[in-house]
Amino acid sequence: MLWAAREFATAKLGDARLTQRLISLVEKLAEHPQSSLPEALGEWSATKAAYRFFSNPKVTLQAIYDSHREATLDKMQNQSTILAIQDTTVFNFTLHRQTEGLGPIGQAGLSGFFLHSCLAVSAEGVPQGILAHHMWVRSPEGKDSRNTHKKRTLADKESARWIDMTKEVRNTVPDSTRVIMVGDRESDIFDLFLLAASHHDFLVRAAWDRRLHDSEEYLWHAVESNPILGRTTVKIPRADDRPERMALLTLQVATVTLRTPPHRKKENLQPPTLTALLVREESSPNDEEPIEWMLLTTLSVTAMEQALQCLTWYTYRWRIERYHYILKSGCQIEKLQLETKDRLTRAVAVYSIVATRLLWLTYQARETPEAPCTVVLRESEWKALYIAKHKSTSLPKHPPNLQTAVLWIAKLGGFLGRKHDGNPGLKVLWKGLRRLEDLTTMWEILHPT
Template identity: 75%
Template sequence: MLWAAKECGTADFGDARLTQRLVSFVAELTEHPQSSLPEALGQWSATKAAHRFFSNEKVTGKAIYDSHRGATLDNMQDQSMILAVQDTTIVTFTLHRKAEGLGPIGQTGLSGFFLHSCLAVSTKGVPQGILAHRLWTRSTEDKGKRELRRQRPLEDKESVRWIDVTKEVRTVVPDTTKVMMVGDRESDIFDLFLLAVNNHDFLVRAAWDRRLHDSDDHLWHVVENAPVLGQTTIKVPRRDERPEREAILTLQAATVTLRTPHHRKKENLAPPTVNALLVREQSPQDGEPPIEWMLLTTLPITTFEEALPCLTWYTYRWRIERYHYILKSGCQIEKLQLETKDRLMRALAVYSIVASRLLRLTYQARETPEAPCTEALRESEWQALYTATHKTTVLPEQPPNMQTAVLWIAKLGGFLGRKSDGNPGLKVLWRGFRRLHDLTTMWEILHPPNIYG
C-alpha cells in the first residue's frame, strides 16, 4: 500500500476519501492485474464502490495522471537525461460496444478510443513512469475526410499530439534534466524538427524520403552513400510467434538540411538541420524482414561511438509497446464493463499506474539486478516470497536483490528458469504477482506487526 500511496496519493478530487479509495484500488489491482474488477477486489461491496468511484464526476483522469506524474518526476530526479518515449495505441471494446461516447476506430463495426502515451525511460532502459498522455475519440463525421487532411492546419490534425506532448514534457521536467523525445515513424513531422531551435531534442524514425534544402537530392540517397561508421549487434525481442533474435547492423550517418514542404513555402520557415543515422541489418535470419531504420536526431553523429547511444536509445522505444501490451493483454482494459466513455477513461488512468509499476519492476530487475528488492517490494512481500521459495520461516538478515526476487516471482507464475528460457516475460510475472499477493496476505495474518514494541 505504501508504494500505491506514493504513486497516486496526491490525487486531488476535492475529497480525501476518494483519494484513499484510489490508493486502495491501485494496490489491489496491481496484485491481480489480469482479473476482472470483481475478481480483483474480492467482495461485491468493494466492486460496487469501484463502480461508484468511476462514475463520480469529481474523479478525473487528469487528477489521477497528474498524481502519477509527480511520482514519475520523483523517480527521475537524480538523472541528468531522460528519454520521453511516445506512441499511440487503439483501445477497442468489442465486448461492450454499447458504451456511450465511444467512436469509430477505423475497423468496420468496432468502436473505442485512442491513447497516446509518453513514457519516461532512463538512459539505461528502465521505465520511470508516465509523463503525459492524450485520450480522444473520433467523430463519425470525420470518416471519409482523409483526402483533406493534408490541407488542414496542424492544430486540427491528430498528429499535433506529438508536438503538444513534446512541449508539455519539456515544461514539467526540471531544466536540470535533459529530455530526449523518442518516437516511431508516425512522429516524422516537419513541425517537430522545427522545435530544435527552441532546445527541444528528439530521436525519431523517418517515414518519408524527404527532399533536402537547396538540392535535388533525397534523404536516403545521401545517407546511404556516406561512409560506414561500423557494425554492431542488438537483440530483437520476441513478438507474436517469433522468438527473440540477434541482428547484425551496419551504421551510416550524415548531417542534412530538410527542405520546407511545398505547401508551407509562404511561411518563410528556416529549414531545419538534423543528423541522420541509417541502420541496416546484414544477413537477417531466414524469413525475417531485415531491419532498416533512418533515425533523425539533434544529437551529433560523426563517429561510431556517438552513433551507438542513438541506436540503443531508439531500441528503448519497445518499452512503450510493452506498456500498452500490459494495459491491454495483462490488465485487459478492453474487457472492462463500464457504461460510458468517461468511466472507461477514468478506469484506464487507474490501470495505467498498475501497468507502469509492473513494467518498471521487470526492467529494473534486468538493468539494476544487484539493487535491493525493497526498492520495489514491501517487507512483508519479500519475506513471504522468501518463505514460499525456500520452504522455511528462517529469514536472511538482508533481503535478496532485485534480479533474484523477480526470478522467484516468475517461478511462482510458472517460469522454469532454464538456461534456454532467457529472462522471465511479463505474463509469468503477472501470474507470479497474483500468487505472491495471496502468500503475502497469509504472511501478514500470521506475522502481525508488533504495535507495542
C-alpha cells in the same frame, strides 16, 4: 503498499476519502492486474465502491495523472538525461454494444477510443512513469483523404498530439534534465523538426524519403552514399509473429537539411538541419524482412560511440509498446464493462499506474540487481516468497537482492529459469505476483503483527 500512497499523495480529488479510495483501488489492482474488477476486489461492497469511484465526476483524469507525474518527476531528480517516449494505442470496445461515447477506430463497425502516451525512461532504459497522456474519440466522419488532410492546419489534425505533447513535456521537466523525445515513424512530422530551433531534442524513425533543401537529392540516397561508420549487433525482442533474435547491423550517418514541403513555401520557414542515421541489417532469417531504420535526430553523431548511443536509445522505444501491452493484455482493459467512455477512461488512468509499476519492476531488477528487494516488496511479501521458494520456516537475517526476488516471483508464475531463457518477461511476473499475493495473505494470517 507504500508506493501507492506515494504515487497519489498529491492527488486533488476534492475529498480525502476519494484519495484513499484511489490508493486502495490501485493497491488491489496491482495485486491482481489480470483479474476482472469483482475478482480483484474480492467483495461485492468493494466492487460497488469501485464502480461509484469511476462514475464520480470529481475523479478527473487530470488529477490522477498529475499526481502520478509529480511522483515520476521525483524519481527523475538526479537524472541529467531522460527519454520521453511517445506512442499511440487503440482500445477496442466493439463487443460492448451498450457503452456510450465511443467512436470509430479503424475498419467499419469497430468502436473504441485512442490513447497517446509519453513514457519517461532513464538513459539506462528503466521506465520511470507517465509524463503526459491524451485520450480521444474519433468523430464518426473518420479520417480525411490525403489531399483534404494537407489543407487542414496542424491544430486540426490528430498528428498535432505529437507536437503538443513534446512541448508539454519539455515545459514540465526541470531545465536541469535534458529531454529527448523518441518516436516511431508516426512522429515523422515536419513541424516536429521545426522545434529543433527552440531547443527541443528528438530521436525519431523516418517514414518518408524526403527531398533535401536546395538539392535534387533525397534523404535515403544522401545517407547511403556515405561510407559505413561501423557494425554492431542488437537483440530484437520476440513478438507475436517472431521469436527473439540477434541482428547484425551496419550504421551510416550524414548531416541533412530537409526541404520545406511545397504547400508550406509561403510560410518562410527555416529548413531544419538534422543528423540522419541509417541502420540496416546485413542478413536476416529467410522468413523475416531485414531491419532498416532511418533515424533523424538533433543529437550530434560524428563517431561510432555516438551512433551506438542513438541506436541504443531508439531500441528503448520498445518499452512503451510493452507498457501498452500490459494495459491491454495484462490488465485486460478491453474487457471492462463500465457503460460509458468517461468511466472507461478513468479506469485506464488508474490501470496506467498499475502498468507502469509492473514495467518499472521488470527493468529495475535488470538495472540494479543487487539492490535489496525491500525497495519493491513489503516485509511480509519477501518472507512469504522466501519460504515458498525454500520450503522452510527458517528465514535469513537479510532479505534477498532485487534480481533474486524477481526471479523467484517469475518462477511462481511458471518461469523455468533455464540458461537460454534469458530474463523473465512481463507475463510470468504478472502470474507470479498474483501467486505471491495469496502466499502473503496466508503468511499475514499466520504471523499477525
